[in-house]
Amino acid sequence: MIQTLLFVAGINTLVQTLFGTRLPAIIGGSYTFVPTTISIILAGRYNDIVDPQEKFKRIMRGTQGALIFASALQIFVGFSGLWRKVVT
DSSP states (O other): OHHHHHHHHHHHHHHHHHHSSOSOOOOOOOOTHHHHHHHHHTOGGGTTOOOHHHHHHHHHHHHHHHHHHHHHHHHHHHHHTHHHHHHO
């Protein structure tokens, strides 16, 4: 997961320098998702799964779903202009 985050941060930096403000800004990811991921891993809903591989798959699906939902919420707030109204 950390390698994916670093890879996407590199792609974001390239896009920023080519199409954005053209400043070589380093765009990094946030590690605030780590406590949330740990809480998903320790959730009681996965305790009944005996197979470790199946348990890993379910935990990763839960983590991916949470990240997709959080990203979609941020996209909605950003494109709707709602954040502008909250800040001002």
